[in-house]
Amino acid sequence: MRFLQLLGFAAVALSAPLLEGRAKSKSFLKQINETTWVLGNSLWNVTQNRQYANKLFYKGQDRVGKAVGHYVSYNGAASDLNWTSAAIVDSGSDYINVKFTAKEGDFHWVIYDDLAGAYQYFVNHALPVLGEFRTLWRLDNSSFTKGRTYLKDGPLPPLSDYLAATKVQDETWQKADGTYLTKYDWSAVLRSTDYYGVYGDKVGSWYFNPGKDYYNGDQTKGELMVHRESLTGDTVQLNMIHGTHFQAIATDTFADGKTWGPWLWYLNDGSKTDAAARAEEEEAKWPYKWYEALDKAYRTRGRMQGQLALSDGRAAAGANVFLGDSNSTLSTLDQGANYYYTTTADKDGKFVIKDIRQGTYGLYAWSNGGKIGDVSTTFIKNDVVIREGDNTNLKKLSWPVTDLKKRIFQVGDFDRKSVGFLGSGGYFHGRIATCPANITYTIGKSKPSDWCFGQSSFGKYSITFSLASIPTTATGAKLTVSMAGFSTGSAADVLLNDVKVGRITNSATILSSQDTYRGATVSGEWHLLEMPIAKAQLKVGVNKVDFNVTASTLWRGWFWDSVVLDWQ
Numbered sequence: 001m002r003f004l005q006l007l008g009f010a011a012v013a014l015s016a017p018l019l020e021g022r023a024k025s026k027s028f029l030k031q032i033n034e035t036t037w038v039l040g041n042s043l044w045n046v047t048q049n050r051q052y053a054n055k056l057f058y059k060g061q062d063r064v065g066k067a068v069g070h071y072v073s074y075n076g077a078a079s080d081l082n083w084t085s086a087a088i089v090d091s092g093s094d095y096i097n098v099k100f101t102a103k104e105g106d107f108h109w110v111i112y113d114d115l116a117g118a119y120q121y122f123v124n125h126a127l128p129v130l131g132e133f134r135t136l137w138r139l140d141n142s143s144f145t146k147g148r149t150y151l152k153d154g155p156l157p158p159l160s161d162y163l164a165a166t167k168v169q170d171e172t173w174q175k176a177d178g179t180y181l182t183k184y185d186w187s188a189v190l191r192s193t194d195y196y197g198v199y200g201d202k203v204g205s206w207y208f209n210p211g212k213d214y215y216n217g218d219q220t221k222g223e224l225m226v227h228r229e230s231l232t233g234d235t236v237q238l239n240m241i242h243g244t245h246f247q248a249i250a251t252d253t254f255a256d257g258k259t260w261g262p263w264l265w266y267l268n269d270g271s272k273t274d275a276a277a278r279a280e281e282e283e284a285k286w287p288y289k290w291y292e293a294l295d296k297a298y299r300t301r302g303r304m305q306g307q308l309a310l311s312d313g314r315a316a317a318g319a320n321v322f323l324g325d326s327n328s329t330l331s332t333l334d335q336g337a338n339y340y341y342t343t344t345a346d347k348d349g350k351f352v353i354k355d356i357r358q359g360t361y362g363l364y365a366w367s368n369g370g371k372i373g374d375v376s377t378t379f380i381k382n383d384v385v386i387r388e389g390d391n392t393n394l395k396k397l398s399w400p401v402t403d404l405k406k407r408i409f410q411v412g413d414f415d416r417k418s419v420g421f422l423g424s425g426g427y428f429h430g431r432i433a434t435c436p437a438n439i440t441y442t443i444g445k446s447k448p449s450d451w452c453f454g455q456s457s458f459g460k461y462s463i464t465f466s467l468a469s470i471p472t473t474a475t476g477a478k479l480t481v482s483m484a485g486f487s488t489g490s491a492a493d494v495l496l497n498d499v500k501v502g503r504i505t506n507s508a509t510i511l512s513s514q515d516t517y518r519g520a521t522v523s524g525e526w527h528l529l530e531m532p533i534a535k536a537q538l539k540v541g542v543n544k545v546d547f548n549v550t551a552s553t554l555w556r557g558w559f560w561d562s563v564v565l566d567w568q
Contacts, residue, residue, distance in 0.1 A: 027096045027111040029088050037086045039098050039109060043116045044267055046070065048100065050082050056139070058116070058267050059203060065140035067234040072107055072122065074133045081107070090294060097294070104128075107135075108262075110290075116268060117206075119288070121261030122241070124254045131251045133242035133260070137198075137205060138234035144198040144205060145235070147226035148272060149188040151426050156198070156226070157181050159233030169517065169555070171230060172429055182429040183227030183236075184518040187245065190215055190223045191342055195279035197266075198226050198237045204270040207239055207263060208279045210286035213357065214241060214260040216336025218322045218364075220416050220484075220523040222246045222427070222515075239263065242336060246485075246524045248511035252337040259298070262291055287355050300358040302386040306394030308349040308365055308379060310372065310401045315349035316379075317371040320415075323353055326362040326382045333525060344368065356386045365399065366416065373413025375401050376480055376528070376564060406567040408477065409443045409465045411451060411560075416526040418453035418484045418559045429519035432456045432557055437549075440464060453521055456490050456557030461547040463563065467540055474567040477533035479545065482561035485524025488512035489553025494531060495546040497539065502531035504547065504558060517555040524559065533565070 027041040035050040040057075047055035053070035056063040064070075073080040081102040090097035095112045104127045110119035120135065127133065147156050165173035165181055172182040188196065190212070197206035215221075223243045227236050241260040244250040264282050268274050292299035304323065308316035322332045323341040338359070345351045345365070365379040379399040386392055418424040423431055435452035437459030443466070455461055479501060481494070488506035495501065506512050515524020545565070549557075 027094075027113050029086060029096065029098045031086065039086075039111065041111055041113050041115070043114070048083065048086070051080050056137075059269075061143070063140050063143050063203060063205070064138075065142070067140055067232065068138040070135070070137050072102075072135045074104075074127060074130045076132055081105075083107075095290075110262065117264060117266035119262045119264050119291075121259055121263070121291075124258040124260075125256055127254050129251050129253050130242065131244040132240070135239040135241065137237040137265075138229060138232075139198060139205060139237065141228070141233050141235045143200050143203050143235075144237075145200045147186055147196075147198050147235075148275075149186060149196045149225045150192065150194055151188045152186055153272075156186075156228045156235060159228065159230075162228070162230045173230070180429040182519060183230070184224060184245070184520075185427050185429055186227045187222050187224045187427040187518075187520070189219070189523075190217065190221050190240070190243070191219050193225070195275050196225045197275065198235050199270040199272070202270055204268045204272075204275060205237055206266045206268070206275045206278070207237065208266060208282040209239075209263040210283040211355070213339045213341055215340065216242050216250065216252065217247070217334070218324075218332035218340070219320050219342050220526065221333055222520055222523065244514075246513060246515045246518060246520050247333060248513035248525045250334045250336060254337055257297070258337075259295065262288055297357065300388040301355045302358060302388055302390045302392060303352070303354050304356060304384065304386060304392040304394065305350070305352045306363075307396045308345055308351070308399050309396055310375065310399050312401055312404065314372065315347065316345050316365065316375075316399055317347045317349060318368050319345040319349065319351075319365045319372060319379075320368045321345055321351045321353070322364040323356065323361045323384070324364060326360050326384065328362060331526065332364050347371075358386055358388045360385050363394070367414040369413035369415035369417075369419065373415065373562075374404055374407070374410060375399075376414050376482065376562070377401050402566060406474075408467070408565040408567060409463065410562060410564045411441060411443075411463060412448055412562040414482055414562045416482070416484055416561055417523045418561065419522060420448040421451050421453040421560055422449050424453035424521050426521060427519045428521060430555060431519065431521050432516050433555055438462075451560065454485075454516060454557055454559045455492065455547060455549065456516065456552060456555065458549050458552045460549070463545045464542060465544075465565070466542050467538060469540060470535065470538060471567055474535055476535045476568045477538060478566050478568050479531040479533055480562070480564040480566070481529040481531070482563070483510075483527045483529070484522065484559035484561040485513060485515035485520060486510055486527055486558040487514065487516040487524075487556040489517075489551070489556030490549060490558070491551040492547045492549045495548060496533055496537050497543055498546075499537055501533055501537070502529065504529070505551075516557050516559065521559070526561065532568075
């Protein structure tokens with residue numbers, strides 16, 4: 001008790017709101033003992049221990065309760081960071097910057113006197129090679145009863161539902177009525193996220209991640225956002241700053257000084273309207289001016305612009321543009337060691353990306369459907385140099401594409417997603433198992449919604465098409481199969497007119513990812529397969545391509561992006 005009294009607090013300080021109710025108190029950090037600190041302001045305060053921040057006082061109540069609280073960890077729950085010290089490393093008239101140090105790096109809380117919440121960021125010093133790195137809150141389930149992402153909003157399932165259900169796979173349970181409970185249904189596409197969090201009738205906890213340049217992966221990357229902890233009932237608010245929930249292999253090595261953030265963790269009365277307004281405000285303020293003074297690399301930013309034109313003369317209207325690693329052997333989804341920027345080209349193929357950290361990048365572009373949904377190729381330009389204060393003008397870039405005069409048929413737009421097919425959209429466990437076992441798609445008659453987004457069950461998906469003639473100049477044909485995701489366990493033979501021309505199965509070129517069985521329905525790990533076709537295999541009249549499932553595992557299979565046959 002004497003140690004607390006020396007700090008100016010009563011002995012009840014750890015079980016009641018610290019400083020709450022005082023007139024305009026300054027933000028603060030107080031050390032209680034060698035392994036415990038209290039930080040916050042007059043609106044809220046957190047008790048941080050060596051591993052967990054196990055108390056959060058806000059609006060007269062501890063909002064952690066019996067839950068675990070706040071922590072930072074990597075590779076799932078395998079390694080939680082342990083804080084060895086804490087100090088105020090920067091301050092101003094209305095804020096303090098509190099640094100917690102662990103052997104892997106430093107976690108910062110930037111606390112403003114009048115802000116319900118804090119800006120946070122992490123600076124790497126010795127993180128190992130990893131796939132997952134996250135910060136998160138596990139909060140009181142009576143205060144925070146609902147979750148919100150841009151895809152899903154509503155009550156989180158109570159713990160009692162899990163206890164009464166049967167576990168069928170990784171964090172997935174089947175209820176007595178046949179429906180499923182899984183945390184993965186609370187996932188969303190990371191770079192499309194505006195704001196997300198958990199809330200109740202009186203309180204809300206939100207994350208705003210403007211900029212997003214510290215995230216790994218591209219525009220198709222999905223991540224788990226919020227959920228109910230199945231063992232304890234804790235309400236979970238995740239901040240997957242380097243995530244792999246729907247990927248195959250995504251491990252990275254990080255340079256000393258690599259920084260994630262800053263982002264804003266924000267508390268309010270549970271109002272989504274207020275949270276949405278705050279999200280817009282934070283997006284407008286990024287890159288944060290207050291942080292530029294602390295990190296020289298953060299403020300060394302430039303601008304890039306250019307225009308993509310297809311080699312057939314069309315503008316690359318609506319193309320996805322990704323600025324990532326130069327001369328990389330990794331897909332854009334699997335890049336993650338550095339900083340990454342995304343945008344969409346306009347109707348003329350023009351694009352602009354602002355506030356890019358200084359460095360050398362690779363520029364990638366691919367079809368996002370629509371007017372260029374017939375483009376199967378990826379544009380790549382390496383060694384793009386961004387300098388502080390400069391505008392890197394790439395001018396007009398030529399994107400080589402396939403001669404569409406040679407196209408025989410196409411099912412679905414190229415966009416690395418299953419958009420347009422039956423059942424595509426959001427995250428829903430088991431939906432791939434609802435796809436028909438057999439489908440026949442007739443070119444010229446069927447529409448994309450007649451073809452299911454995925455295939456997994458024993459059966460056959462067939463595409464029938466007619467040829468009026470065989471071009472004398474053709475030497476053969478090429479079947480292109482673009483898949484938006486693949487989880488091993490199911491496989492199919494690919495046949496043209498009953499002759500095997502290829503196979504969909506796990507291999508060195510088709511790595512299994514955690515997408516179909518975790519309830520993704522739009523995108524996971526993208527794969528492009530090209531299968532040569534002998535000219536003699538095609539005939540005048542009706543022809544048929546079959547995808548005949550030869551091995552089937554429940555919930556494991558592939559998502560379709562596009563299927564194309566071209567003359568060669």
